Amino acid sequence: MKYQATILIELKPGILDPQGRAVEGVLQGLGYRAQNVRVGRVLEMELESPSEAEAHRQATEMAKTLANPVMEVYTVEALKERA
Amino acid sequence: MKYQATILIELKPGILDPQGRAVEGVLQGLGYRAQNVRVGRVLEMELESPSEAEAHRQATEMAKTLANPVMEVYTVEALKERA
Numbered sequence: 001m002k003y004q005a006t007i008l009i010e011l012k013p014g015i016l017d018p019q020g021r022a023v024e025g026v027l028q029g030l031g032y033r034a035q036n037v038r039v040g041r042v043l044e045m046e047l048e049s050p051s052e053a054e055a056h057r058q059a060t061e062m063a064k065t066l067a068n069p070v071m072e073v074y075t076v077e078a079l080k081e082r083a
Numbered sequence: 084m085k086y087q088a089t090i091l092i093e094l095k096p097g098i099l100d101p102q103g104r105a106v107e108g109v110l111q112g113l114g115y116r117a118q119n120v121r122v123g124r125v126l127e128m129e130l131e132s133p134s135e136a137e138a139h140r141q142a143t144e145m146a147k148t149l150a151n152p153v154m155e156v157y158t159v160e161a162l163k164e165r166a
Contacts, residue, residue, distance in 0.1 A: 034128045036127075045117045046118040047115075065110070
């Protein structure tokens with residue numbers, strides 16, 4: 001079966017995020033009341049897998065491979081079956 | 084009230100994504116059956132707003148401001164009330 005996986009990779013809470021700070025400055029300059037803006041990566045992919053549990057296991061393993069374990073955390077945000 | 088908003092900004096389906104291609108190559112080289120890998124940005128932020136509807140409206144407007152309308156699509160993925 002085909003699955004569509006969404007993986008989020010974000011900086012750990014304590015790690016300084018200059019890109020987030022820059023975006024926060026822009027948003028506040030435009031009058032928005034945004035605080036603690038953090039910028040991370042989102043990965044969307046299609047997966048071929050016999051079951052949803054196996055697809056989730058694969059997605060988690062890939063997220064672990066792609067994230068930097070010292071500075072980042074990963075989440076498998078969504079997993080949907082595809083037609 | 085304080086809300087935590089998650090915004091996803093991704094390339095439109097037709098747009099070439101070299102970063103996604105590179106990640107796909109790495110994952111396939113490691114033996115994963117990942118296809119059509121797309122890399123985008125995720126923004127997490129805290130918002131001060133009188134109501135959830137207003138927070139959602141603000142988050143959508145900010146997402147629109149930060150995305151490139153020619154190449155990217157945005158989604159307000161999640162909005163949670165904070166303690």
